[in-house]
Amino acid sequence: MxxxxxxxxxxxxxxxxxxxxxxxxxxxxxxxxxxxxxxxxxxxxxxxxxxxxxxxxxxxxxxxxxxxxxxxxxxxxxxxxxxxxxxGPSAQAAQLEASKSFAKQLMNQYDIPTAKHRTVFTKDEAMKYLSSHPSPIVIKADGLMAGKGVTVAMDDQTAIAAVEDIYRDIAYGPLVIEEFLEGEEFSLMAFVNGEKVFPLDIARDYKRAHDNDEGLNTGGMGSFSPVPFIKDEWVKEAMNNIMIPMAKAMVDQGIPFTGMLYGGLMATSNGIKTIEFNVRFGDPEAEV
Structure with missing residues (x-):
């Protein structure tokens, strides 16, 4: 079923x-x-x-x-x-997707490459951080948002509006603010059982709502696979530096992962970086 x-x-x-x-x-x-x-x-x-x-x-x-x-x-x-x-993973292991701050904490602890970031807990703290870190910048709500909780702010006004929107109904709660990365995005999904990681073919997901990579992020407007411009060495680097280390980190934390681990990744000029982890098949990536 x-x-x-x-x-x-x-x-x-x-x-x-x-x-x-x-x-x-x-x-x-x-x-x-x-x-x-x-x-x-x-x-x-x-x-x-x-x-x-x-x-x-x-x-x-x-x-x-x-x-x-x-x-x-x-x-x-x-x-x-x-x-x-x-x-499918346990509720504890699923926090890898359900809480962006939890995922970032693990990535920091186990030296898994990701964007430079700060987790803040109040609107004032977020605004203070933004004042010293101008756009472009990325604002990420902490919880499950069906792929719609991320704002890529290309100007300061958009970043401020995103923070205000998140803290409109709450006074305190985690929010991740991270550097804007540039490069080729790709999705790497793998069957994981403890420390064993079995990757699938690479897919490419288009998240922005409008053409020319414009508009708000969505759960995914479309996807294709294979992705000819993603180099084999990038995939190997992602497996060795991101996917396998995260599987081992979960075991080390006492919450072994069993299920589908999805790495939303980007090939930057400084190597492969982790954009996000999901704990299930991507949608629409599963369709390709």
Whole structure:
């Protein structure tokens, strides 16, 4: 059974449907477009109790979780506790995506290359930092924002507006402000089981809402793979300096990662840098 309802889950359902080792595919909650490859189950992705009951009733062999929200809220933990096999990290391990400040802290601790940054906790602290770090600069909300919590501010006014927007409803909370990087972006996804890391082919994701790389960030406007201009040595560097070290870091922290680790990366003039980590298949990258 696949948990989710988007293009990523549709792509996964198609793959499982084609597999000679899979007898039946369920998707919860799915969408009408998936009916030709899976049985649609009208259970919300966050209703863990109903998902567990259905899995037991149908003798589901494997639950494959697509979206980040149920993962960060502990769906894998709940399914495992119920004796159901699940593909996806624990809630603790999912903090790698659910909290940008947590991810940055780990990258700092284990020397995993990323943009220079500062985590602030109040609007005043953020504004003070911006006053000494002019644009272009990147403002990142800490929690899950469906790919829409990042503002690439090319001018000071946009940076200030982004900070004000984030702190409009909260007085205190983590916010990551980081340097603006330039280079070729690419997505590197890998199956991870503890310290074992098995990469997939590279994909390229286009996040900006408008043409010419303009507009606000989105969850992804489109994607393609393979990516001919991403050099093999870049991928090797990313594996050796970013993906494998992060898998080992999670084990060292006592929260081993099991599932799909997504590295949003950039090839800069100073080497490969980590833009973000996600804890599931990319969407739309899963479709290619």
């Amino acid at each position: 696949i948990v989710g309802s988007g293009g990523r889950e549709h792509a996964l359902a198609k793959c499982f449907h084609k597999s000679p080792t899979v007898e039946k595919v369920f998707v919860a909650p799915g969408n009408p477009g998936m009916r030709d490859v899976a049985t649609i189950v009208p259970i919300d992705a966050m209703d863990f109790e109903k998902l567990i009951s259905f899995s037991k009733e149908e003798n589901i062999d494997l639950v494959f979780v697509g979206p980040e929200a149920p993962l960060s809220n502990g769906i894998s933990d709940a399914l495992k506790q119920a004796g159901i096999r699940v593909f």
